[in-house]
Amino acid sequence: MNKSKEKCYLPSDNSNVKIIHLVFTRFMMEFFNENGFPKKMYEKDYIPNGIRVMEKYLFPSLLNQNCMDFIWILLLGNKANITYIKSLINVNECLKHELVYQKDIKNYVKKISKGFDILITTRIDYDDLIYYDAVNDIRKQINMNKPLLLHGYNRGVIYYESNNKYYDFYYGSYNNSGTMSIFFSLINILSATKDTYTILDFGDHRYIRKKLLREYKLYGIKRLNYEPAIFDSGDPKYIHVRQKYSGSYNKTNGYPKYSNNNNFNLARFFGIKCYNKHKISNLLSDWQFKNK
Secondary structure (H helix, E strand, C coil): CHHHHCCCCCCHHHCCCCEEEEEEEEECCHHHHHHCCCCCCCCCCHHHHHHHHHHHHHHHHHHCCCCCCCEEEEEECCCCCHHHHHHHCCCCCCCCEEEEEHHHHHHHHHHHCCCCCEEEEEECCCCEEECCCHHHHHHCCCCCCCCEEEEEECCEEEEECCCCEEEEECHHHHHHCCCCCEEEEEEEEHHHHCCCCCHHHHCCHHHHHHHHHHHHHHHCCCCCCCCCCEEECCCCCEEEEECCCCCHHHCCCCCCCCCCCCCCCHHHHHCCCCCCHHHHHHHHHCCCCCCC
């Protein structure tokens, strides 16, 4: 873990600041019902499939980060059986992690961030992957003069398990809002905001930037000096997995009308140095990709 921390980026003028980074993954949350998921969120077939997807896709991408100085938090719906979920998940010991109920998250963040100068919170769903230097990308945006700052990517790849193919996927063009993003993060300079606001306080995807612009006065800042969002426009930085699942809520009804991305290179996505070469090589064998 110490070796990984040495790879974490920090501007020289901020070398003495203390940073805590929390990465949230929402699972078994009641709000999913609004997005076509079944009313019975706790059916036994949903849970193992979700964990399968996490372990196959999300975990390798988190474990392969150049900077491992973060805590992964599985955020559970309040009715979930946390003991049962813990018994099913096989989390690598190098991935610092916690399982927390939705109702407890505010108190948890307030307690764990005490004594830190900067609170970074990130949201990534259980069916997403992120490229190898994503955590460092966020840290490079730290500016002590900007109390609140959003960071995210708008270009990625969508992968369909049902046909083992991938396509260009542009969250950033969603409703022309430019705010739909994987690995969306909030950098909070705690000394300026005087509160532990997280990315979870701003709603879902497209509403985040709009809510921040509208309600910034809630943060006790007379003049908000921030960049509302920084989006990447280069190579794909995330992969969204459409899982092969027998349930009715997530069947694939046709494929997206995006051009096939023949230049996508999964090996480069994971970086030259893989945290667990065995797991990464197994994952690579499941994908179609073109080496450059």
